[in-house]
Amino acid sequence: MVSIKHLYIYQFGGMKQWEAKDLSAGLNVFYGENEAGKTTIMQFITAVLFGFSGRTQSGSRYEPKDGGRRGGKIVFYDAAWGDVTVERVDSSKAAGDVTVYLENGETHGEDFLKTWLNGLDKSFFQGIFSFGLDGLQQLDLMSEKELGDFLLGAGMTGGENLSALEGRLERKWSTLFKPGGRKPLINSKIAELKDAEENLAKWKKKNESYAMLLREKEQKSAAKGELLQRITEAEKEIGRLNKWMELEPVLQKWSESGRYIAETGDHFFPEDGLRRYEAWRAQAVSMEGELGYLKEKMDAIRQETDPSKNKYITGNEDEIRLMGEQYHRYKLMKEEAETLHAALAENGRSVWEISKEAGGEWTKEKVQSLILTLAAKNSWMQMFNNLQQLQQRKEILDDQLERSRKNLEEAEMKEEELRLKLMPDEDREKLVEKRQAFFQNRMNSSKEAELTAEYEYVTRLLKTEKNKSSYKQGIKWIAACLLLGVLMTAAAVFTSDILFYPALLLLFTGAFLAADYFKKKRYVLSLQKEEEKLRRYKNSESDSLNTEDWLQVLEDEERRRSQWELALRELEEEEKNYHEIAHALDQIELKEHRLYQEADTWMQDFGWNGAPHMLFTAGILDVLGKVKNLYEEADRINVKLHKLAENTASFERRVFRAAEEAGLKGNDPGFLLKEMNDLLNKKEKSDERLREMERQNQSFAERSAEITNRLKKIEEETKRLLTAARCIDENEFYTAARAYESYFAHKQTFKEASLHLASLGYDEYQIKDMAEAVLLEPAKLVSELEQMKEMLSLWKKEKNMLSDECSQLDYEMKMLLEDGTYSAAVHKFQQLKSELGNLAKEYAVYKITHAAIMKTREKYRTEKLPAVLEETSKLFAEASQNRYTSVNLNQDGLLYVQDQKNTRFSPAELSKGTAELLYLCIRAALAIHSGDLKMLMVMDDITVNFDKKRTRQAAGLIKNIARERQVLYFTCHEHVMEVFSHKKVYDLNVKSAV
Incomplete structure (x- = not known):
């Protein structure tokens, strides 16, 4: 059994430095959300085992997005080999470089990996051991016949294309041969072979006439060849004679020089005699000139010598x-x-x-x-910098003040413009009250009838109160009571107390009447106000048709007032800003005045005598x-x-x-010194010249004797040279020299002409023959050349005639061969036979291959398929809780299931969940009976379409499979993960599974 113990991804697709450790030999569940890497891990396992996908292959290549190197390793456990580590990394090869590490330390490559996998390839692995929901759904889309073929194909090859392979084979041999057909290649080649055979028979008849014409052409071609040889020889001869004619100037020089040499005979003259004679004569003339030069020089020295001397000098x-x-x-x-x-x-x-x-x-x-001490400079620099800063700040504030002044003027103009647009406050207040009343009336519009009634009631009350006599005469009664009470009170004070109480009674009566009067008056006034209020309401209702106009006017007024208030605030802000800037300028001017006072002190302390305004010039110190x-x-x-x-x-x-x-005059010391030095130098030079003259006299005598001896030797040599040249004097010597030069020139010309002709390949005898023919008998040579040209012209005409006849024969032969030659017909016949043989071999290969597939299919059907169907039946019965008892193929190869009542159902008749559960059982059965290598199985969310019951059934089936081999199950659903909760679960939402 082969299982995975450890997964480590270096870089693969979007995953980097990810690992899963200590995987169990049974069921392992990997949980992760979408894009967590489930499919990437499945493809990584396939890539490590069978190689990366190439650029020409379909599907994603899972190359890292950051340009890193794909790769990773998987540690497998094999009962026979122990721990087997397979590492594969990207390289120049499309599949990458793989290294297999064994427990004993050995390392191997791709060949060992294939051997260890026992021939398992990528197609078989993905067809049987690694699948997802798509794999199950593909089975659901197949027909019953295709499902049967899938069982046979997947069990035999691990793929689902056995039927497709058979179909391709059938199409291949159908394109090659069909009994009674015409378009297949073998059928068309047989027809072409028959036509070629008939054409070959016709060519056998044409071949006899063709042979006669061919013999005649060969005879004329031979005659044409002889003429071509003659023409070639004639052209060579003409070229030879033309070459002789071209060499006439050279031959002329060769002949004349040879004749001169023969006529004059050999000349005797000393070798290089003329040159030696002239060289000796030149030496003699030079020596004589040297003697004269020495004598003249000695005379000049004597004349230049001045015996007089300056005593001071x-x-x-x-x-x-x-x-x-x-x-x-x-x-x-x-x-x-x-x-x-x-x-x-x-x-x-x-x-x-x-x-x-x-x-x-x-x-x-x-x-x-x-005073320019360091302290003075530092103090001045500090004042200068302070002044510069103040002036810069002052310039900035001046600009700001100017801008603020302009802004202030603009703000004042804007405020005034907006203020003039406002309506008077009284008019505005009236509009505001009117609006308040309008909206208040609208709010109370539901009480309009009550208010109208109230208005009428108030009006009646008001009329009643106004019409009452007591109200009209109340003032008179009040005045009378009060006046009478006051008078009686005054009388009681001055006369007796008897009138006091009546007076007090009158006063109380007047007060009571006054209080009652004012109470009624207030009541009447309140009625009047109420009446006015109700009357205004009624009037506002009557003016409702113009409400929108005055409301718009009030709204525009409020908008203008808001703008004016905003402009007023801006004006106040600008005034505040202006005053702040002006205050800052005042402070700066104050600091500047203090700085100038400090400068006055500095000028007094350090002795400044210049203009005060120049003190703060940059760099003045x-x-x-x-x-x-x-x-x-x-x-x-x-x-x-x-x-x-x-x-x-x-x-x-x-x-x-x-x-x-010294007797010299002048004002230039240099001139006077030069004159004195010249006198001194002349004296010294005169003494030195005399000594030199004595030495030269002695040298002259010695040189004179030497030259005389040399002249004697030269004279002796010239005499011997004249004797050798057999001459008496110099004139005869020069005549003999010129004659020798002429002889030597002719000899050189003869030599050069001989060498030129020899370089062209002519020997001495041929040169003589050429000279005689060209120089002595030129007319004969020209005549011979003309005859050769005439013969050449005749031979060329005869050759052209033979060429035309050969062309005619070629045409006649071509007419016989217009549809090919006999050899071409034979070649075509043989070629068609060969092509037909190759096609027949290819046809036989397809038929034999198909027969082998059918034989293998039948063998698998009889030997292995029953075991797969039996295992599928067992797993499906267990998964469906014995509702379905068997899975089988009928005589036509169609897949069906049978329930407890022996009722048969095709997969199409099952529910989608049940059908997918059946396909899962088929996959598991194929894996169980796939061979000796118990390879792990990889499944990707195959239970997504199951309900809870089917999910538990599928989970039980997967757990049963996991008892015999390792299962890696990938899911993104929590409810599926909960079904496997007691198994080992790896969370893919974190970087590395633990």
């Missing part, structure tokens, strides 16, 4: 030479003085320009009084530092110039004194 030679040596230093001092004067002028210009940058004329005294340095540098230059002036004046005085004593 002779006595003060060291002083003059010392001054000459010091003159270079004098020139350097003069040049340095000029350079210093130029530097001083440049210094003055720099001071003026830099002072101009610093805001005016900075004299040396002003600059010297300025650095500029003034440069001015100060320039003034110091000018002082140093003036000191150097003074020293140089003293040294040059001292040297000039010495030179002028010496020149005066």
